[in-house]
Amino acid sequence: MDLIIRNARLRDLEELRDIAIEGDKISEIAERIQVTGTKEIDAQGKLVTPAFIDPHIHLDKTMIVDVVRPNVSGTLREAIEIIWEKKARYTIEDIVTRAGQTICLAATNGTTRMRTHVDVDTIGKLMPLQGVVEARRLYQDIMDLQIVAFPQEGIVQDPGTEELMWRAMEQGADIVGGMPANEKSPADSKKHVDIVFSIAKAFNADIDMHVDETDDPFYRTLEIVADKTMEMGWEGRVTAGHTCALAAYDDHYAQYVIDKVKAAGIHMITNPATNLMLQGRLDKQPKRRGITRVKELLEAGVNVSFGQDCVKDTFYPFGQADMLEVALITAHAAHMSLPGEIETVFDMMTYNAAKVLRLDDYGLEPGKRADLVVLDCTSAKDAIRLRPDRLYVIKEGRVIATNKTQRQLNRV
Numbered sequence: 001m002d003l004i005i006r007n008a009r010l011r012d013l014e015e016l017r018d019i020a021i022e023g024d025k026i027s028e029i030a031e032r033i034q035v036t037g038t039k040e041i042d043a044q045g046k047l048v049t050p051a052f053i054d055p056h057i058h059l060d061k062t063m064i065v066d067v068v069r070p071n072v073s074g075t076l077r078e079a080i081e082i083i084w085e086k087k088a089r090y091t092i093e094d095i096v097t098r099a100g101q102t103i104c105l106a107a108t109n110g111t112t113r114m115r116t117h118v119d120v121d122t123i124g125k126l127m128p129l130q131g132v133v134e135a136r137r138l139y140q141d142i143m144d145l146q147i148v149a150f151p152q153e154g155i156v157q158d159p160g161t162e163e164l165m166w167r168a169m170e171q172g173a174d175i176v177g178g179m180p181a182n183e184k185s186p187a188d189s190k191k192h193v194d195i196v197f198s199i200a201k202a203f204n205a206d207i208d209m210h211v212d213e214t215d216d217p218f219y220r221t222l223e224i225v226a227d228k229t230m231e232m233g234w235e236g237r238v239t240a241g242h243t244c245a246l247a248a249y250d251d252h253y254a255q256y257v258i259d260k261v262k263a264a265g266i267h268m269i270t271n272p273a274t275n276l277m278l279q280g281r282l283d284k285q286p287k288r289r290g291i292t293r294v295k296e297l298l299e300a301g302v303n304v305s306f307g308q309d310c311v312k313d314t315f316y317p318f319g320q321a322d323m324l325e326v327a328l329i330t331a332h333a334a335h336m337s338l339p340g341e342i343e344t345v346f347d348m349m350t351y352n353a354a355k356v357l358r359l360d361d362y363g364l365e366p367g368k369r370a371d372l373v374v375l376d377c378t379s380a381k382d383a384i385r386l387r388p389d390r391l392y393v394i395k396e397g398r399v400i401a402t403n404k405t406q407r408q409l410n411r412v
Helices: 076-087 092-108 127-138 161-170 186-203 221-232 251-264 272-278 294-299 323-333 339-348 351-356 380-386
Strands: 003-008 017-022 025-030 039-042 047-050 052-057 111-119 144-150 175-178 207-211 238-242 267-270 304-306 372-375 390-395 398-402
Touching (some): 052 304, 092 127, 092 398, 111 127, 111 207, 161 186, 186 221, 207 221, 221 238, 221 251, 251 294, 267 351, 304 323, 323 339, 323 380, 339 351
Parallel strands (some): 111 144, 175 207
Antiparallel strands (some): 003 017, 047 372, 372 390, 390 398
16 A cells, blocks of 8 residues: 555544555555555544545635725625736736735645636636646645636626636636626626537536625526526536625525525625625624524525635735634534534535536545544544644545644643
């Protein structure tokens, strides 16, 4: 065996296990593996899980907060407007440098796969895409990237973007993005959705849209997306991110839409770190929480995950590409503190996220790709509570990162 992890604690087992890796695949999991590995790791009873997945991030925008003017209102609208100024001056080298910093952070923190949105519009044209495609090439040894062509400025209201979206899919984007609420009328929002699906059909591609990222209950494009998904037969191939307005709907309409989301097989992604910061910001008390109806969606059987979304940009000045940090924020924001709920939060950045990315080689069983993380704790609850060292991060059977914090308490 190329690598054996000894004495690993798995989430669903009381007894420790050995995990054997041959090449880039898990070959065996047993109480004791008799053969010797070329390399061996003694997990010493620490938790071993599949590596983390970030299904929603914007690598073209990360790490720019210190080189642009401040977002003085703290709103989504001003954050987008500030990006205009930076985006017009993007270079491939700049994007690669910033994206690379975030990729390295994420890999060190236990993430080996990401889905990143990149802006496609008439301001930056295809420069954000070209930069992230180059970053994907340069960092492919530590991170797998799916790239979404994301028309943040709209499609109908930004003439020329539709053509750029088609070109983006030809030049390296994997998934068709959208932001239908960012149009001037409901009719234009519907046309936006129609364009996204027409491009996806032409390229036989999945879809991942930013949907109703607003507190306004009169934004209702999630229902349009669900209807179009079923009309086009794209069930299981569509993801809706943010969907903050879903939390603002009255309960009757919200359940009606959730039922459609379930029927359409739409994957849902909440981004609580960013949306807790942006949404409800101008409210008087009580302030809206800014995240979608996570519990109701889960109870309906909808696949729900969460993403980092932003790292040091005009939308969110914090973030360190650490999915355990986002898990802790999600648990607070969605009131998920019961034992089973905590386990579900952990699933949201592992198995649920793998469903979003439609990965068939993900998991902790023989035959699956050997992307694993050894955590300096013994349970999912403590992983989220403590955000401990990722002692070993393994991608395709190779140790790509090690972490060990040294702490010393001096008492008189």
